[in-house]
Amino acid sequence: MKKLLLFVLVLLCDFSIYAQNGVEQKYLLTMKTNTYGLSILSLTDPYLSPLTYTGNGIQFEHESRRCWSETNTRLSIQSKLDLDAGLLQNPAQNSNMTYVAVNYSTGLHYKFKPVNGWLFLAGGSWDIGLGYKNVARNVNNPGNVDLATNLNLSGIAMYDLQLNRRTYRLQLSVETPLIGWMYVPLQGASYYEMFRLGNLSGISHFSSVFNRRGINPRLSVDVPFKRSVWRVGIQYRKLQYKANDMVFDRKETSLILGTTFDVVHFGGRMRKAPTSFISPTD
Protein backbone atom coordinates (compact mmCIF):
# COMPACT_ATOMS: atom_id res chain seq x y z
CA MET A 1 0.00 0.00 0.00
CA LYS A 2 2.84 2.34 0.93
CA LYS A 3 4.56 1.59 -2.36
CA LEU A 4 1.39 2.36 -4.31
CA LEU A 5 0.98 5.66 -2.49
CA LEU A 6 4.59 6.56 -3.18
CA PHE A 7 4.14 5.72 -6.85
CA VAL A 8 1.08 7.92 -7.13
CA LEU A 9 2.86 10.76 -5.35
CA VAL A 10 5.81 10.51 -7.73
CA LEU A 11 3.51 10.56 -10.72
CA LEU A 12 1.59 13.52 -9.36
CA CYS A 13 4.82 15.39 -8.72
CA ASP A 14 5.90 14.76 -12.28
CA PHE A 15 2.60 15.92 -13.73
CA SER A 16 2.64 19.00 -11.57
CA ILE A 17 6.12 19.88 -12.76
CA TYR A 18 5.05 19.46 -16.38
CA ALA A 19 1.99 21.57 -15.70
CA GLN A 20 4.11 24.32 -14.19
CA ASN A 21 6.55 24.31 -17.10
CA GLY A 22 3.83 24.13 -19.66
CA VAL A 23 6.26 22.21 -21.93
CA GLU A 24 6.36 18.46 -22.29
CA GLN A 25 9.58 16.94 -20.94
CA LYS A 26 11.44 15.03 -23.69
CA TYR A 27 13.75 12.11 -23.21
CA LEU A 28 16.65 11.07 -25.36
CA LEU A 29 16.53 7.52 -26.54
CA THR A 30 19.77 5.65 -26.93
CA MET A 31 19.74 3.16 -29.75
CA LYS A 32 21.84 0.19 -28.85
CA THR A 33 22.79 -2.51 -31.31
CA ASN A 34 24.65 -5.70 -30.57
CA THR A 35 25.74 -7.75 -33.55
CA TYR A 36 27.64 -10.97 -33.93
CA GLY A 37 29.39 -11.91 -37.11
CA LEU A 38 31.08 -14.76 -38.90
CA SER A 39 33.82 -13.67 -41.24
CA ILE A 40 36.04 -14.76 -44.04
CA LEU A 41 39.36 -13.11 -43.29
CA SER A 42 42.44 -12.38 -45.32
CA LEU A 43 45.56 -10.85 -43.74
CA THR A 44 48.89 -9.88 -45.19
CA ASP A 45 51.54 -8.87 -42.68
CA PRO A 46 54.99 -8.71 -44.32
CA TYR A 47 56.66 -8.45 -40.91
CA LEU A 48 55.48 -11.99 -40.24
CA SER A 49 55.35 -13.43 -43.74
CA PRO A 50 55.20 -12.26 -47.35
CA LEU A 51 52.27 -14.65 -47.88
CA THR A 52 48.61 -13.82 -47.43
CA TYR A 53 46.92 -15.81 -44.70
CA THR A 54 43.23 -16.62 -45.07
CA GLY A 55 40.73 -18.09 -42.69
CA ASN A 56 37.66 -17.51 -40.61
CA GLY A 57 36.87 -15.11 -37.86
CA ILE A 58 34.22 -14.09 -35.41
CA GLN A 59 33.27 -10.60 -34.40
CA PHE A 60 31.14 -8.79 -31.92
CA GLU A 61 30.12 -5.18 -32.17
CA HIS A 62 28.30 -3.00 -29.73
CA GLU A 63 27.00 0.26 -31.10
CA SER A 64 25.33 3.01 -29.19
CA ARG A 65 23.77 6.15 -30.67
CA ARG A 66 21.76 9.03 -29.27
CA CYS A 67 20.93 12.60 -30.14
CA TRP A 68 23.25 15.37 -28.99
CA SER A 69 20.60 16.95 -26.76
CA GLU A 70 16.87 17.38 -26.37
CA THR A 71 17.09 20.65 -28.26
CA ASN A 72 19.60 19.63 -30.89
CA THR A 73 18.37 16.47 -32.50
CA ARG A 74 20.16 17.04 -35.79
CA LEU A 75 23.41 15.87 -34.28
CA SER A 76 23.86 12.39 -32.93
CA ILE A 77 26.68 10.81 -30.97
CA GLN A 78 27.79 7.33 -31.77
CA SER A 79 30.15 4.99 -29.98
CA LYS A 80 31.24 1.53 -31.09
CA LEU A 81 33.19 -1.28 -29.55
CA ASP A 82 34.34 -3.94 -31.94
CA LEU A 83 35.97 -7.23 -30.99
CA ASP A 84 37.46 -9.55 -33.59
CA ALA A 85 39.23 -12.88 -33.54
CA GLY A 86 40.37 -15.13 -36.33
CA LEU A 87 42.30 -18.24 -37.16
CA LEU A 88 44.05 -18.19 -40.50
CA GLN A 89 46.38 -20.35 -42.55
CA ASN A 90 49.01 -19.71 -45.17
CA PRO A 91 48.29 -20.83 -48.76
CA ALA A 92 50.14 -24.10 -48.20
CA GLN A 93 48.06 -24.66 -45.05
CA ASN A 94 51.06 -25.62 -42.97
CA SER A 95 51.27 -22.53 -40.80
CA ASN A 96 48.64 -20.89 -38.62
CA MET A 97 48.08 -17.32 -37.70
CA THR A 98 45.91 -16.31 -34.78
CA TYR A 99 44.45 -12.84 -34.76
CA VAL A 100 42.68 -10.82 -32.11
CA ALA A 101 41.71 -7.16 -32.25
CA VAL A 102 39.73 -4.59 -30.37
CA ASN A 103 38.61 -1.24 -31.70
CA TYR A 104 36.77 1.59 -30.00
CA SER A 105 35.36 4.53 -31.85
CA THR A 106 33.25 7.53 -31.09
CA GLY A 107 31.68 9.81 -33.66
CA LEU A 108 29.38 12.65 -34.41
CA HIS A 109 26.85 12.71 -37.26
CA TYR A 110 24.62 15.31 -38.77
CA LYS A 111 21.19 14.06 -39.67
CA PHE A 112 19.11 15.13 -42.63
CA LYS A 113 16.07 13.84 -44.47
CA PRO A 114 16.10 15.03 -48.07
CA VAL A 115 13.35 12.66 -49.22
CA ASN A 116 10.50 11.07 -47.35
CA GLY A 117 11.46 7.62 -46.09
CA TRP A 118 15.16 8.30 -46.36
CA LEU A 119 17.48 9.35 -43.58
CA PHE A 120 21.11 10.30 -43.98
CA LEU A 121 23.76 10.66 -41.32
CA ALA A 122 27.05 12.21 -42.28
CA GLY A 123 29.99 12.98 -40.07
CA GLY A 124 33.17 11.71 -38.63
CA SER A 125 34.58 9.52 -35.95
CA TRP A 126 37.73 8.96 -33.99
CA ASP A 127 38.85 5.43 -33.36
CA ILE A 128 41.64 3.60 -31.62
CA GLY A 129 42.47 0.00 -32.44
CA LEU A 130 44.76 -2.62 -31.02
CA GLY A 131 45.35 -5.98 -32.63
CA TYR A 132 47.77 -8.85 -32.36
CA LYS A 133 48.78 -11.40 -34.97
CA ASN A 134 50.77 -14.48 -34.09
CA VAL A 135 52.55 -16.98 -36.32
CA ALA A 136 53.83 -19.38 -33.71
CA ARG A 137 56.45 -21.10 -35.83
CA ASN A 138 58.36 -17.91 -36.60
CA VAL A 139 61.65 -17.29 -34.82
CA ASN A 140 62.19 -13.91 -33.13
CA ASN A 141 59.32 -12.43 -35.17
CA PRO A 142 56.42 -14.64 -34.04
CA GLY A 143 54.00 -11.81 -33.48
CA ASN A 144 53.11 -8.36 -34.58
CA VAL A 145 50.96 -5.68 -33.05
CA ASP A 146 48.51 -3.43 -34.89
CA LEU A 147 48.11 -0.17 -33.08
CA ALA A 148 46.53 2.86 -34.70
CA THR A 149 44.27 5.78 -34.08
CA ASN A 150 42.41 7.62 -36.81
CA LEU A 151 40.00 10.34 -37.65
CA ASN A 152 37.46 8.88 -40.06
CA LEU A 153 34.82 10.07 -42.44
CA SER A 154 31.60 8.20 -42.01
CA GLY A 155 28.16 8.18 -43.50
CA ILE A 156 24.97 6.22 -43.08
CA ALA A 157 21.95 5.99 -45.36
CA MET A 158 18.69 4.54 -44.07
CA TYR A 159 15.48 3.75 -45.86
CA ASP A 160 12.29 2.60 -44.20
CA LEU A 161 10.61 0.02 -46.34
CA GLN A 162 6.94 -0.69 -45.67
CA LEU A 163 6.15 -4.30 -46.42
CA ASN A 164 3.36 -6.54 -45.11
CA ARG A 165 2.35 -3.97 -42.47
CA ARG A 166 5.89 -3.94 -41.14
CA THR A 167 8.63 -1.35 -41.44
CA TYR A 168 11.93 -2.81 -42.49
CA ARG A 169 14.84 -0.45 -42.11
CA LEU A 170 17.52 -0.83 -44.77
CA GLN A 171 20.83 0.68 -43.77
CA LEU A 172 24.08 1.25 -45.60
CA SER A 173 26.99 2.58 -43.58
CA VAL A 174 30.47 3.45 -44.80
CA GLU A 175 33.57 4.62 -42.98
CA THR A 176 37.02 5.47 -44.21
CA PRO A 177 40.15 6.69 -42.37
CA LEU A 178 41.43 10.16 -43.15
CA ILE A 179 44.36 10.97 -40.91
CA GLY A 180 45.86 9.48 -37.82
CA TRP A 181 48.81 7.74 -36.28
CA MET A 182 49.96 4.16 -36.54
CA TYR A 183 52.62 1.88 -35.18
CA VAL A 184 54.50 -0.20 -37.74
CA PRO A 185 57.56 -2.26 -36.77
CA LEU A 186 60.87 -2.07 -38.55
CA GLN A 187 60.98 -4.83 -41.11
CA GLY A 188 64.48 -6.06 -40.40
CA ALA A 189 64.39 -5.58 -36.66
CA SER A 190 63.18 -7.93 -34.00
CA TYR A 191 60.92 -6.98 -31.13
CA TYR A 192 63.99 -7.71 -28.96
CA GLU A 193 65.82 -4.80 -30.55
CA MET A 194 62.80 -2.52 -30.54
CA PHE A 195 61.45 -3.10 -27.07
CA ARG A 196 64.23 -4.70 -25.03
CA LEU A 197 67.02 -2.53 -26.36
CA GLY A 198 64.77 0.46 -26.90
CA ASN A 199 65.38 1.14 -30.58
CA LEU A 200 61.99 2.69 -31.27
CA SER A 201 63.05 4.95 -34.10
CA GLY A 202 60.95 4.51 -37.22
CA ILE A 203 58.02 2.72 -35.65
CA SER A 204 55.75 5.74 -35.24
CA HIS A 205 53.99 6.98 -38.39
CA PHE A 206 51.60 9.73 -39.28
CA SER A 207 48.90 8.20 -41.44
CA SER A 208 46.76 9.72 -44.15
CA VAL A 209 45.01 8.59 -47.31
CA PHE A 210 48.45 8.34 -48.91
CA ASN A 211 49.66 5.53 -46.67
CA ARG A 212 46.51 4.21 -45.00
CA ARG A 213 43.35 3.51 -46.90
CA GLY A 214 40.31 1.59 -45.97
CA ILE A 215 36.62 1.29 -46.39
CA ASN A 216 34.07 -0.77 -44.54
CA PRO A 217 30.64 -0.73 -46.16
CA ARG A 218 27.93 -2.50 -44.27
CA LEU A 219 24.50 -3.28 -45.64
CA SER A 220 21.91 -4.38 -43.15
CA VAL A 221 18.20 -4.66 -42.65
CA ASP A 222 16.36 -4.28 -39.37
CA VAL A 223 13.50 -6.75 -39.16
CA PRO A 224 10.85 -5.94 -36.57
CA PHE A 225 9.24 -8.71 -34.58
CA LYS A 226 6.66 -8.52 -31.87
CA ARG A 227 9.05 -7.93 -28.99
CA SER A 228 12.36 -7.22 -30.69
CA VAL A 229 14.07 -5.86 -33.75
CA TRP A 230 16.67 -8.06 -35.37
CA ARG A 231 19.42 -6.83 -37.60
CA VAL A 232 20.87 -9.00 -40.34
CA GLY A 233 23.46 -7.84 -42.78
CA ILE A 234 26.67 -8.21 -44.65
CA GLN A 235 29.83 -6.24 -44.09
CA TYR A 236 33.02 -5.85 -46.04
CA ARG A 237 36.10 -4.31 -44.48
CA LYS A 238 39.24 -3.47 -46.33
CA LEU A 239 42.25 -1.81 -44.83
CA GLN A 240 45.61 -1.30 -46.42
CA TYR A 241 48.53 0.63 -45.01
CA LYS A 242 52.12 1.12 -45.91
CA ALA A 243 55.15 2.03 -43.83
CA ASN A 244 58.77 0.92 -43.46
CA ASP A 245 58.68 -0.54 -46.99
CA MET A 246 55.92 -2.95 -46.07
CA VAL A 247 52.34 -3.05 -47.30
CA PHE A 248 49.86 -4.49 -44.81
CA ASP A 249 46.47 -5.66 -45.97
CA ARG A 250 43.32 -6.82 -44.28
CA LYS A 251 40.11 -7.94 -45.94
CA GLU A 252 37.09 -9.24 -44.16
CA THR A 253 33.65 -10.20 -45.36
CA SER A 254 31.16 -10.89 -42.60
CA LEU A 255 27.63 -12.04 -42.16
CA ILE A 256 26.19 -10.27 -39.18
CA LEU A 257 23.22 -10.91 -36.99
CA GLY A 258 22.09 -9.03 -33.94
CA THR A 259 19.45 -7.05 -32.18
CA THR A 260 18.79 -3.38 -31.97
CA PHE A 261 16.78 -1.64 -29.32
CA ASP A 262 16.15 1.78 -27.87
CA VAL A 263 16.72 2.48 -24.23
CA VAL A 264 16.09 5.50 -22.11
CA HIS A 265 17.64 6.39 -18.81
CA PHE A 266 15.44 8.06 -16.26
CA GLY A 267 15.52 7.96 -12.50
CA GLY A 268 13.49 5.75 -10.20
CA ARG A 269 12.73 2.12 -10.50
CA MET A 270 9.00 2.72 -10.18
CA ARG A 271 8.87 5.68 -12.49
CA LYS A 272 6.56 5.19 -15.40
CA ALA A 273 8.13 5.43 -18.80
CA PRO A 274 7.34 8.75 -20.44
CA THR A 275 5.80 8.89 -23.87
CA SER A 276 7.84 11.65 -25.45
CA PHE A 277 11.07 10.11 -26.69
CA ILE A 278 13.56 11.44 -29.18
CA SER A 279 15.12 8.65 -31.15
CA PRO A 280 18.40 9.33 -32.96
CA THR A 281 16.90 7.85 -36.11
CA ASP A 282 13.55 9.68 -36.07
Place this chain on the structure above:
Amino acid sequence: MKNYSFIFLLVVLLLPSCMNEPTVQPNTYEGNFQSLWKIIDTRYCYLDYKQINWDSIYTVYHRQIPSVTGGITFFDLMGKMLNELKDGHVNLYSEFDISRYWKWYQDYPSNFSSTLIYTDRYLGKNYRIAGGLNYRVIDNGRIGYIYYGSFSDPFSDSNIASVMSSFSKCHALIIDVRDNGGGSLDYSKQLASYFFKNDTVTGYIRHKTGDGHSDFSKPVEIITTAHKTIQWQRPVAILTNRMSFSATNDFVNRMTQAPHAIIVGDRTGGGGGLPLSSELPNGWLVRFSSSPMYDTNMQNTEFGIAPNISVALTATDQANDIDTIIERAIAALK
Protein backbone atom coordinates in the same frame (compact mmCIF):
# COMPACT_ATOMS: atom_id res chain seq x y z
CA MET B 1 24.35 17.45 -57.21
CA LYS B 2 25.52 15.15 -60.01
CA ASN B 3 29.06 16.50 -59.67
CA TYR B 4 29.12 15.82 -55.96
CA SER B 5 27.84 12.28 -56.51
CA PHE B 6 30.55 11.67 -59.05
CA ILE B 7 33.27 12.94 -56.69
CA PHE B 8 31.87 10.86 -53.85
CA LEU B 9 31.87 7.75 -56.06
CA LEU B 10 35.41 8.48 -57.20
CA VAL B 11 36.67 8.88 -53.65
CA VAL B 12 34.98 5.66 -52.54
CA LEU B 13 36.51 3.76 -55.45
CA LEU B 14 39.99 5.27 -55.19
CA LEU B 15 40.53 5.07 -51.45
CA PRO B 16 40.85 1.31 -51.21
CA SER B 17 42.96 1.08 -54.36
CA CYS B 18 46.29 -0.72 -54.27
CA MET B 19 49.54 0.55 -52.77
CA ASN B 20 52.05 -1.20 -54.96
CA GLU B 21 51.90 -4.45 -53.09
CA PRO B 22 54.97 -6.62 -53.66
CA THR B 23 54.31 -9.49 -56.00
CA VAL B 24 54.29 -12.95 -54.49
CA GLN B 25 55.97 -15.60 -56.59
CA PRO B 26 53.86 -18.54 -57.78
CA ASN B 27 54.17 -21.83 -55.96
CA THR B 28 56.43 -23.49 -58.50
CA TYR B 29 60.05 -24.59 -58.27
CA GLU B 30 61.00 -21.45 -60.12
CA GLY B 31 58.79 -19.26 -57.96
CA ASN B 32 60.04 -20.76 -54.71
CA PHE B 33 63.65 -20.47 -55.85
CA GLN B 34 63.17 -16.82 -56.76
CA SER B 35 61.45 -16.14 -53.48
CA LEU B 36 64.17 -17.80 -51.38
CA TRP B 37 66.99 -16.18 -53.31
CA LYS B 38 65.41 -12.75 -52.89
CA ILE B 39 64.76 -13.13 -49.17
CA ILE B 40 68.44 -13.85 -48.62
CA ASP B 41 69.54 -11.21 -51.12
CA THR B 42 67.58 -8.44 -49.43
CA ARG B 43 67.34 -9.48 -45.80
CA TYR B 44 70.34 -11.68 -44.88
CA CYS B 45 72.86 -9.53 -43.00
CA TYR B 46 76.27 -11.13 -43.67
CA LEU B 47 76.55 -11.27 -47.48
CA ASP B 48 79.12 -8.47 -47.65
CA TYR B 49 80.84 -9.36 -44.39
CA LYS B 50 81.38 -12.93 -45.57
CA GLN B 51 82.19 -11.74 -49.09
CA ILE B 52 79.58 -13.99 -50.63
CA ASN B 53 78.72 -13.33 -54.26
CA TRP B 54 75.01 -14.06 -54.06
CA ASP B 55 74.48 -13.25 -57.74
CA SER B 56 76.93 -16.00 -58.70
CA ILE B 57 75.14 -18.38 -56.40
CA TYR B 58 71.90 -17.50 -58.19
CA THR B 59 73.48 -18.48 -61.49
CA VAL B 60 74.91 -21.74 -60.17
CA TYR B 61 71.74 -22.95 -58.51
CA HIS B 62 69.16 -21.51 -60.89
CA ARG B 63 70.56 -23.55 -63.73
CA GLN B 64 69.93 -26.69 -61.69
CA ILE B 65 66.20 -26.04 -61.30
CA PRO B 66 65.22 -27.89 -64.52
CA SER B 67 66.89 -31.05 -63.22
CA VAL B 68 64.76 -31.07 -60.06
CA THR B 69 62.62 -34.21 -60.01
CA GLY B 70 60.55 -33.71 -56.90
CA GLY B 71 60.02 -31.90 -53.62
CA ILE B 72 62.90 -33.64 -51.84
CA THR B 73 65.49 -32.94 -54.53
CA PHE B 74 64.30 -29.35 -54.69
CA PHE B 75 64.59 -29.06 -50.93
CA ASP B 76 68.10 -30.53 -51.00
CA LEU B 77 69.11 -28.08 -53.72
CA MET B 78 67.74 -25.12 -51.78
CA GLY B 79 69.37 -26.38 -48.58
CA LYS B 80 72.68 -26.65 -50.40
CA MET B 81 72.29 -23.10 -51.69
CA LEU B 82 71.64 -21.83 -48.17
CA ASN B 83 74.68 -23.69 -46.85
CA GLU B 84 76.80 -21.44 -49.04
CA LEU B 85 76.11 -18.84 -46.34
CA LYS B 86 78.00 -20.96 -43.78
CA ASP B 87 75.65 -19.86 -41.04
CA GLY B 88 74.24 -21.98 -38.25
CA HIS B 89 71.31 -19.60 -38.00
CA VAL B 90 70.15 -20.36 -41.53
CA ASN B 91 67.65 -23.17 -41.96
CA LEU B 92 64.96 -24.21 -44.35
CA TYR B 93 62.03 -25.96 -42.69
CA SER B 94 59.80 -28.24 -44.74
CA GLU B 95 57.25 -30.80 -43.61
CA PHE B 96 59.81 -33.57 -44.14
CA ASP B 97 63.21 -32.08 -43.26
CA ILE B 98 65.19 -29.16 -41.90
CA SER B 99 68.24 -28.01 -43.79
CA ARG B 100 71.15 -27.00 -41.58
CA TYR B 101 74.74 -25.95 -41.59
CA TRP B 102 76.67 -27.52 -38.73
CA LYS B 103 80.22 -27.14 -39.86
CA TRP B 104 80.71 -24.29 -37.43
CA TYR B 105 81.32 -26.98 -34.81
CA GLN B 106 81.64 -30.25 -36.72
CA ASP B 107 84.89 -29.16 -38.33
CA TYR B 108 86.49 -28.52 -34.94
CA PRO B 109 87.42 -30.60 -31.91
CA SER B 110 84.56 -31.08 -29.49
CA ASN B 111 86.53 -30.08 -26.36
CA PHE B 112 83.68 -31.32 -24.24
CA SER B 113 82.60 -34.63 -22.78
CA SER B 114 79.42 -34.86 -20.79
CA THR B 115 80.77 -38.10 -19.30
CA LEU B 116 83.72 -36.21 -17.87
CA ILE B 117 81.80 -33.42 -16.16
CA TYR B 118 79.57 -35.95 -14.41
CA THR B 119 82.50 -37.85 -12.91
CA ASP B 120 83.03 -37.57 -9.13
CA ARG B 121 85.85 -35.08 -9.69
CA TYR B 122 83.34 -32.52 -10.96
CA LEU B 123 79.53 -32.73 -10.78
CA GLY B 124 79.46 -36.38 -9.73
CA LYS B 125 76.13 -38.02 -9.09
CA ASN B 126 74.96 -35.83 -6.24
CA TYR B 127 75.07 -32.47 -7.93
CA ARG B 128 72.26 -30.02 -7.31
CA ILE B 129 69.88 -28.55 -9.89
CA ALA B 130 68.56 -25.00 -9.69
CA GLY B 131 66.43 -24.09 -12.69
CA GLY B 132 68.50 -25.03 -15.71
CA LEU B 133 71.75 -24.97 -13.73
CA ASN B 134 73.57 -28.08 -12.50
CA TYR B 135 76.06 -27.15 -9.79
CA ARG B 136 78.41 -28.39 -7.13
CA VAL B 137 81.44 -27.26 -5.18
CA ILE B 138 84.64 -28.75 -6.62
CA ASP B 139 88.39 -28.59 -6.03
CA ASN B 140 88.11 -29.33 -2.31
CA GLY B 141 85.55 -26.63 -1.72
CA ARG B 142 87.56 -23.87 -3.34
CA ILE B 143 85.65 -23.51 -6.61
CA GLY B 144 81.96 -23.40 -7.40
CA TYR B 145 81.11 -25.17 -10.65
CA ILE B 146 77.94 -24.60 -12.72
CA TYR B 147 77.05 -26.40 -15.91
CA TYR B 148 74.42 -24.59 -17.97
CA GLY B 149 73.50 -26.61 -21.04
CA SER B 150 70.90 -24.44 -22.75
CA PHE B 151 69.86 -20.82 -22.67
CA SER B 152 66.35 -22.10 -23.32
CA ASP B 153 66.28 -23.56 -19.79
CA PRO B 154 64.84 -21.00 -17.39
CA PHE B 155 66.30 -19.92 -14.07
CA SER B 156 65.28 -17.27 -11.58
CA ASP B 157 66.95 -14.85 -9.22
CA SER B 158 66.15 -17.17 -6.35
CA ASN B 159 67.84 -20.04 -8.23
CA ILE B 160 70.96 -17.94 -8.64
CA ALA B 161 70.82 -16.69 -5.03
CA SER B 162 70.67 -20.30 -3.83
CA VAL B 163 73.56 -21.34 -6.05
CA MET B 164 75.73 -18.42 -4.96
CA SER B 165 74.83 -19.00 -1.34
CA SER B 166 76.06 -22.57 -1.60
CA PHE B 167 79.30 -21.21 -3.10
CA SER B 168 79.77 -18.59 -0.37
CA LYS B 169 83.01 -20.17 0.85
CA CYS B 170 84.43 -20.59 -2.64
CA HIS B 171 86.94 -18.07 -3.83
CA ALA B 172 86.02 -18.44 -7.50
CA LEU B 173 83.35 -19.71 -9.82
CA ILE B 174 83.30 -21.63 -13.09
CA ILE B 175 80.36 -21.37 -15.47
CA ASP B 176 80.59 -24.07 -18.09
CA VAL B 177 78.62 -23.19 -21.25
CA ARG B 178 80.28 -25.69 -23.53
CA ASP B 179 77.84 -27.48 -25.84
CA ASN B 180 75.29 -24.80 -25.02
CA GLY B 181 73.75 -24.08 -28.41
CA GLY B 182 71.91 -20.95 -27.27
CA GLY B 183 68.31 -20.04 -26.60
CA SER B 184 66.92 -16.87 -25.09
CA LEU B 185 68.85 -13.61 -25.14
CA ASP B 186 66.92 -12.61 -22.03
CA TYR B 187 68.55 -15.44 -20.06
CA SER B 188 71.90 -14.51 -21.52
CA LYS B 189 71.49 -10.97 -20.27
CA GLN B 190 70.15 -12.11 -16.92
CA LEU B 191 72.98 -14.55 -16.24
CA ALA B 192 75.57 -11.94 -17.16
CA SER B 193 73.91 -9.34 -14.91
CA TYR B 194 75.12 -11.10 -11.75
CA PHE B 195 78.76 -10.39 -12.65
CA PHE B 196 78.61 -6.64 -13.29
CA LYS B 197 78.95 -3.88 -10.73
CA ASN B 198 77.59 -1.20 -13.06
CA ASP B 199 75.44 -1.10 -16.16
CA THR B 200 77.89 -1.61 -19.01
CA VAL B 201 77.75 -1.38 -22.78
CA THR B 202 78.77 -4.87 -23.84
CA GLY B 203 78.04 -4.72 -27.55
CA TYR B 204 75.96 -3.32 -30.38
CA ILE B 205 73.26 -4.50 -32.75
CA ARG B 206 72.10 -3.26 -36.14
CA HIS B 207 69.42 -4.42 -38.55
CA LYS B 208 68.85 -4.37 -42.29
CA THR B 209 67.13 -1.18 -43.44
CA GLY B 210 67.05 -1.76 -47.18
CA ASP B 211 67.62 -4.24 -49.95
CA GLY B 212 71.32 -3.40 -50.32
CA HIS B 213 73.72 -5.87 -48.74
CA SER B 214 75.20 -3.17 -46.53
CA ASP B 215 72.04 -1.21 -45.76
CA PHE B 216 72.13 -1.20 -41.99
CA SER B 217 70.67 0.92 -39.24
CA LYS B 218 72.84 2.84 -36.82
CA PRO B 219 74.31 0.65 -34.08
CA VAL B 220 72.19 0.34 -30.97
CA GLU B 221 73.93 -0.26 -27.67
CA ILE B 222 73.45 -3.58 -25.94
CA ILE B 223 73.66 -2.79 -22.26
CA THR B 224 74.22 -5.41 -19.61
CA THR B 225 72.55 -4.10 -16.50
CA ALA B 226 74.11 -4.97 -13.18
CA HIS B 227 71.80 -6.95 -10.93
CA LYS B 228 70.68 -4.81 -8.00
CA THR B 229 70.88 -7.40 -5.24
CA ILE B 230 72.71 -10.49 -6.45
CA GLN B 231 76.29 -10.03 -7.51
CA TRP B 232 79.30 -12.32 -7.69
CA GLN B 233 82.33 -10.07 -7.32
CA ARG B 234 85.00 -12.75 -7.19
CA PRO B 235 86.86 -14.36 -10.06
CA VAL B 236 84.75 -16.27 -12.56
CA ALA B 237 85.80 -18.39 -15.52
CA ILE B 238 83.52 -19.07 -18.47
CA LEU B 239 84.28 -22.35 -20.26
CA THR B 240 83.59 -22.37 -23.98
CA ASN B 241 83.85 -24.58 -27.00
CA ARG B 242 82.75 -24.43 -30.61
CA MET B 243 79.25 -25.48 -29.70
CA SER B 244 78.81 -22.37 -27.57
CA PHE B 245 76.55 -20.70 -30.11
CA SER B 246 74.00 -17.93 -30.59
CA ALA B 247 72.66 -16.74 -27.21
CA THR B 248 75.68 -18.42 -25.58
CA ASN B 249 77.91 -16.44 -27.90
CA ASP B 250 76.07 -13.35 -26.72
CA PHE B 251 76.59 -14.33 -23.07
CA VAL B 252 80.30 -14.89 -23.60
CA ASN B 253 80.55 -11.56 -25.41
CA ARG B 254 78.92 -9.83 -22.44
CA MET B 255 81.21 -11.63 -20.00
CA THR B 256 84.32 -10.40 -21.80
CA GLN B 257 83.43 -7.04 -20.22
CA ALA B 258 82.71 -8.36 -16.73
CA PRO B 259 85.31 -7.10 -14.23
CA HIS B 260 86.47 -10.45 -12.81
CA ALA B 261 85.77 -12.80 -15.71
CA ILE B 262 88.04 -14.80 -17.97
CA ILE B 263 87.07 -16.96 -20.93
CA VAL B 264 88.75 -20.38 -21.03
CA GLY B 265 88.54 -23.10 -23.67
CA ASP B 266 88.00 -22.91 -27.40
CA ARG B 267 86.68 -20.13 -29.56
CA THR B 268 82.88 -19.97 -29.43
CA GLY B 269 80.89 -21.13 -32.45
CA GLY B 270 79.52 -17.69 -33.23
CA GLY B 271 76.02 -17.13 -34.44
CA GLY B 272 76.16 -13.39 -33.92
CA GLY B 273 73.28 -12.63 -36.23
CA LEU B 274 69.86 -12.46 -34.63
CA PRO B 275 67.65 -14.62 -36.84
CA LEU B 276 64.21 -13.79 -38.23
CA SER B 277 61.84 -15.93 -40.28
CA SER B 278 60.08 -15.70 -43.59
CA GLU B 279 58.12 -18.03 -45.84
CA LEU B 280 58.24 -19.38 -49.36
CA PRO B 281 55.11 -19.71 -51.52
CA ASN B 282 55.05 -23.45 -50.81
CA GLY B 283 54.90 -22.77 -47.08
CA TRP B 284 58.47 -23.72 -46.24
CA LEU B 285 59.88 -21.56 -43.49
CA VAL B 286 63.28 -19.98 -43.90
CA ARG B 287 65.28 -18.74 -40.92
CA PHE B 288 68.14 -16.36 -41.55
CA SER B 289 70.46 -13.99 -39.72
CA SER B 290 68.93 -10.56 -39.91
CA SER B 291 70.51 -8.34 -37.27
CA PRO B 292 74.29 -8.49 -36.83
CA MET B 293 75.60 -8.19 -33.31
CA TYR B 294 78.97 -6.69 -32.48
CA ASP B 295 81.40 -6.56 -29.59
CA THR B 296 82.38 -3.29 -27.93
CA ASN B 297 84.91 -2.62 -30.70
CA MET B 298 82.18 -2.99 -33.35
CA GLN B 299 83.66 -6.26 -34.49
CA ASN B 300 81.20 -8.86 -35.74
CA THR B 301 80.68 -11.81 -33.40
CA GLU B 302 79.39 -14.04 -36.19
CA PHE B 303 82.56 -16.11 -36.25
CA GLY B 304 82.81 -16.51 -32.51
CA ILE B 305 84.69 -15.03 -29.60
CA ALA B 306 88.26 -15.96 -28.84
CA PRO B 307 89.00 -17.14 -25.28
CA ASN B 308 91.47 -15.39 -22.98
CA ILE B 309 93.07 -18.77 -22.34
CA SER B 310 92.92 -21.18 -25.24
CA VAL B 311 92.85 -24.78 -24.06
CA ALA B 312 91.90 -28.05 -25.72
CA LEU B 313 90.76 -31.28 -24.13
CA THR B 314 93.61 -33.78 -24.33
CA ALA B 315 93.12 -37.49 -24.92
CA THR B 316 95.48 -38.31 -22.03
CA ASP B 317 93.49 -36.25 -19.54
CA GLN B 318 90.25 -37.62 -20.89
CA ALA B 319 91.51 -41.16 -20.38
CA ASN B 320 92.20 -40.23 -16.73
CA ASP B 321 88.75 -38.70 -16.20
CA ILE B 322 90.24 -35.24 -16.19
CA ASP B 323 88.69 -32.32 -18.03
CA THR B 324 91.67 -30.33 -19.26
CA ILE B 325 89.65 -27.14 -19.69
CA ILE B 326 88.13 -27.22 -16.21
CA GLU B 327 91.57 -27.92 -14.73
CA ARG B 328 93.10 -25.03 -16.65
CA ALA B 329 90.34 -22.74 -15.44
CA ILE B 330 90.91 -23.84 -11.83
CA ALA B 331 94.61 -23.09 -12.21
CA ALA B 332 93.90 -19.69 -13.70
CA LEU B 333 91.48 -18.80 -10.92
CA LYS B 334 93.98 -19.56 -8.14
